[in-house]
Amino acid sequence: MSQIFISYRRDDSAGHAGRLEEALERHFGTRNVFRDVDDLPPGQPFPAALQARLRGANLVLVLIGPRWLEAExxxxxxxxxPDDYVRMEVAHALGQGIPVVPVLLDDAAMPPANALPADLRPLVHRHAVRVSDAGWSDDVARLVGALQAELGPRRGHLVVRRVLLGALLAGGAALVAWWALTPQLPPFPAGRWQAEVRYDWGDTYQERFEFTRTGHTIIGSASFLGRARDIEAVRWADGLLSFETHSESVMGSEHRVSTHRYVIAPEGDALRVRYSTAGGFGAPPPMVFMATPLK
Incomplete structure (x- = not known):
């Protein structure tokens, strides 16, 4: 079950939620962080699935941006x-005694108690942390440190090892079971991959990815709108490959550089790709798609 549940309002903080999820997954593992945009299996009733995830959560992060309080x-x-999903998530966590951490985004302020419904007012008494674009790396590092203190370092990766290690010390017969149940990280996704990607404006492109690793050096490319672009800021850790590419957009006489962020998780014979972009003329929502080997 999920250990860290990220509650957010899509039209208030979807971009921040995606970036934060990626950062937390690097530290706690992909199975230990939940965000509704792509972590719910298809076909599940939305409120019931959210409640099930909340029941399995050890901690809830409530992302509060500039429109969190006044969204209509x-x-x-x-x-x-009463049927607002954000209200339902936060009220359930507070009512069940699940630790709740408000995360104030950029210049957002903690709402006053008298502006909240009664079941959310205990939120204002929870210690809040601030995460900003300007200080993103340092702010997230402090947040991760606080979560590790609450959950235990790398708890998602180590919990199975700790339980089975006790059995191993009790008797050598547990050795086989310990190795069989210890989570194994997937191999590096070397090779060439392809994906059919439909962007938010409606156009569909066949995008291609290519990755090579030699020692600690990773090189490769990822296409955007069918054009291959070199990958930068590459990281391979805990079974996740993350990187950026860049492209330039022009509107009239104005030029802007877009940063395209990818987080890739091998799943069987395919890759699950989480994509987000920032810095261009629009603010499209994050998306998830699958890439398959290029034949």
Whole structure:
């Protein structure tokens, strides 16, 4: 079950939620961090699936951006609606005694208690942390340190080892079981891959990826809109390959550089690719797609 549950409002903090999920997965493992955009299996009833994930959570992060409090639906503030998913998530966590950490994004402020419905007011008494774009790396490192203190370092990766190691010390017969149940990280996804990607504006492209690793050096390319681009800021850790590429957009006389971020997790014979972009003329939502070997 998920250990860290990320609660966020999509039209308030979807971009930050995706980046934070990627950072936390590097430290705690992909199976120990939950965010609804791509972690719910298809076909599950949404509220029931969220409640099941919350029941398995050891800690809930509540991402609060500039529109978290005042977001509306049909002219009514969403937090005032009993069926608002964000309200349901936070109220359930507070009511069940699950540790809740408010994460204030950039210049967002903690809402005053009198602006919240009664079941959310205990949130203002929880110690908040701030995460900003300007200080992202340092802020996330401090957050990870606080979570490790609460959950235990690398708990998701080590819990099975700790339990079975006790059995191993009790008797040599547990050796086979320990090795059989210890989580194995997937191999580096070397080779050439392809994916059909439909972007938020409606166009579909056949994107290609190529990765090579020699020792600690990783080189490769990832295409965007069908054009191959060198990968940068590459990291391979805990079974996740993350990197960036860049492209330039032009609107009239204005030029902007977009940063495309990818986090790739091998899944069987395919790759699960989480993609997000920032810095261009729009703010498209993060997306997830599958890549298969290029034949």
């Amino acid at each position: 639906r049909d002219g009514v503030r969403r937090l005032s609606l």
